[in-house]
Amino acid sequence: MRAHRDDRPPTIHDVAREAGVSLPTVSRVLTGSTPVSEKRRNQVLDAMKRIGYRPNGAARALVQGRQPIIGVVTPDVTYGSSEMIRAIEREARRAGYVVSVTVVDPYDLTRIDTSLDVLLAQPIAGVVVLDFDRYDLKELTTKLGGVPLSTISSTNDDEQRHIVVDDRLAARTLTEHLLSLGHKTVHHVSFPGPHGRIHPRELGWRDALTAANAPIPVPVQIAAAVEGERLIDAGRSSVEDLLRDPSLTAVFCANDQIAFGVSRTLAQRGFIVPDDVSVVGMDDEIIAEYWTPALTTYRLDFDWAGAAAIRILLQPAGVDGTTVSSTFGIKVRQSTTKPRQGPLPGRTPIGAH
Amino acid sequence: MRAHRDDRPPTIHDVAREAGVSLPTVSRVLTGSTPVSEKRRNQVLDAMKRIGYRPNGAARALVQGRQPIIGVVTPDVTYGSSEMIRAIEREARRAGYVVSVTVVDPYDLTRIDTSLDVLLAQPIAGVVVLDFDRYDLKELTTKLGGVPLSTISSTNDDEQRHIVVDDRLAARTLTEHLLSLGHKTVHHVSFPGPHGRIHPRELGWRDALTAANAPIPVPVQIAAAVEGERLIDAGRSSVEDLLRDPSLTAVFCANDQIAFGVSRTLAQRGFIVPDDVSVVGMDDEIIAEYWTPALTTYRLDFDWAGAAAIRILLQPAGVDGTTVSSTFGIKVRQSTTKPRQGPLPGRTPIGAH
DNA sequence: CTGAAAGCGCTTACAG
DNA sequence: CTGAAAGCGCTTACAG
Numbered sequence A, B: 001m002r003a004h005r006d007d008r009p010p011t012i013h014d015v016a017r018e019a020g021v022s023l024p025t026v027s028r029v030l031t032g033s034t035p036v037s038e039k040r041r042n043q044v045l046d047a048m049k050r051i052g053y054r055p056n057g058a059a060r061a062l063v064q065g066r067q068p069i070i071g072v073v074t075p076d077v078t079y080g081s082s083e084m085i086r087a088i089e090r091e092a093r094r095a096g097y098v099v100s101v102t103v104v105d106p107y108d109l110t111r112i113d114t115s116l117d118v119l120l121a122q123p124i125a126g127v128v129v130l131d132f133d134r135y136d137l138k139e140l141t142t143k144l145g146g147v148p149l150s151t152i153s154s155t156n157d158d159e160q161r162h163i164v165v166d167d168r169l170a171a172r173t174l175t176e177h178l179l180s181l182g183h184k185t186v187h188h189v190s191f192p193g194p195h196g197r198i199h200p201r202e203l204g205w206r207d208a209l210t211a212a213n214a215p216i217p218v219p220v221q222i223a224a225a226v227e228g229e230r231l232i233d234a235g236r237s238s239v240e241d242l243l244r245d246p247s248l249t250a251v252f253c254a255n256d257q258i259a260f261g262v263s264r265t266l267a268q269r270g271f272i273v274p275d276d277v278s279v280v281g282m283d284d285e286i287i288a289e290y291w292t293p294a295l296t297t298y299r300l301d302f303d304w305a306g307a308a309a310i311r312i313l314l315q316p317a318g319v320d321g322t323t324v325s326s327t328f329g330i331k332v333r334q335s336t337t338k339p340r341q342g343p344l345p346g347r348t349p350i351g352a353h
Numbered sequence C, D: 001c002t003g004a005a006a007g008c009g010c011t012t013a014c015a016g
Helices: A012-019 A023-031 A038-051 A057-064 A079-094 A109-120 A137-144 A167-180 A200-211 A228-242 A256-268 A286-290 A302-314 B012-019 B023-031 B038-051 B057-064 B079-094 B109-120 B137-144 B167-180 B200-211 B228-242 B256-268 B286-290 B302-314
Strands: A069-074 A098-103 A124-130 A149-153 A162-165 A187-190 A250-253 A278-280 A297-299 A323-326 A329-331 B069-074 B098-103 B124-130 B149-153 B162-165 B187-190 B250-253 B278-280 B297-299 B323-326 B329-331
Touching (some): A023 A038, A069 A079, A069 B098, A079 A124, A079 A302, A079 B098, A098 B079, A149 A302, A167 A200, A167 A278, A167 A297, A187 A228, A256 A286, A286 B256, B012 B023, B069 B079, B079 B302, B098 B109, B167 B200, B228 B256, B256 B278, B302 B323
Parallel strands (some): A069 A098, B124 B149, B162 B323, B187 B250, B250 B278
Antiparallel strands (some): A098 B098, A297 A329, B297 B329
């Protein structure tokens, strides 16, 4: 009894009438599930083209009981996340899903709500949460209800369907690299971990120093509020604190951005990196190898992590509880070398602006 | 007559039974469209929680005749695109949509097909195509069928619902900046435009030189196949060609990545940027201001462009044919200065590695 | 404020 | 190979 509504796009009903065939026949040429005679097939195809038909994804999803969207919830789109998102998108598309990314600020609780509402109102098959433990876990999972969930973060919390990107091991490896060059200890510029805890990268740094029986300097802390692009500036500011210790010969920075800021500022103050101070970052951003001096850093396998998150998300129940971890390897470049002898040289600014 | 199927998630039908109310009542507490008595409302909410109900987005989309996804088709996720995508996502979410990004290589025709198929099988309200004219326009629009479309690119092609990011004007402004410093001419490292045409950034450079009656050097061309991260390397290689002309005093690079490569390589060859050669890029990537020397570049308003694309996409018909353009402004930093006197100095490598 | 009924656009057994 | 019918999960007038 439905009148032809011009404000709605054409349906298979319209196609069937236009082509002079039945409704299921149209559906069959659409899905290819059942053979259709050459003649009718062409009639249908022509009719579709003529009236500008395109399938209604919602109806299709409904009848097939299939949710075609995979949501990604992420606190930011920095280098690491964007690599993971790319991998997630690739893997999801292979499985026939489409990916929707929602950037959700862990510190802005009210906006978490509205953002997730929009996402959850869609036909979503599941959600991947990046940097999982930066969120209020209880609140987030409650909010997500029964939506299938896979998570990626750098801590091993015995979550279900959780991927660990092993930051801690990577940090330890970088620190050990510096120690093996002969540095008596390694300083650290740290960002805060989730919920006031110590960040896994700091833990890995401590692991290495402890194992080597090296003194553990007080890490320079970057404020929790500093995000993304402003980390370079935070790195710059941290140099002041680092230089308080005249025995400084090596710094492990919590990520490449910070290391960019630190090495740049050291240079501007007249110190030579790496001869006066060795600097390492972490993440291996694209620019790292082009930096001056080319930055020693650690390449985490974000691509693998993203792909794995989709795989475990789409796997049927039973794989729950599995936790996998993934790292890639250290990239030794020009910013690290053996320690200088003696205390820090004079701080004559050369390239300061 | 449908048996209870345990393999399908609970529906409002199950909620209604569990709560002892009718189907529409459940729907009403879901949508909030009509008042529901406090008592029943709570019954329903409790029942939902108990049986782990969550709404089926596909059914909702179907009955409301609403496609909840906006697709973004983009050739890459470099700096400019990612800023636009962020703006698109923000604006779309405000309007209650979710955004799906599909990266589609313009040179890989077969994969264009499968990628778009996945996207178009979803309930999408419309598509925003970035860097529009790098695609085979006819093929792409055919493929997209009747899907509402808005486009962003740097050329003004009289498209419908098209946003022009005015690369040409920006390039002209940068070139004029160099000329105004006293440079007799400006060299150019160029990337290819769409379909073998000249890129708008190159056109803007020519505009400025022509207007100033300056000689027009042959631009150094970067191969069409070079994308994204490898542009730095392409920039590095282009220095060889640039140095063939001993009158070189200033280079306009088609983007920041290229400029990074050019300035780094010039420095390694013993030239001082900007004293020997001024270098400008374009896009104002985050790292540009931290580069050594801090890069003079041009900030395009990608945020505005992305937001505008969503706005015109969602506007009802009638706004077709509008074309808006947007630029932001030049950022003069440390990589440009007045020209040196005389020919290029000797090419003693200093920092070569 | 509440319930019975129709319908959104499509696919899938079910019978030919 | 083809058509008539039922149903996917939800919302929206329609009557109370």
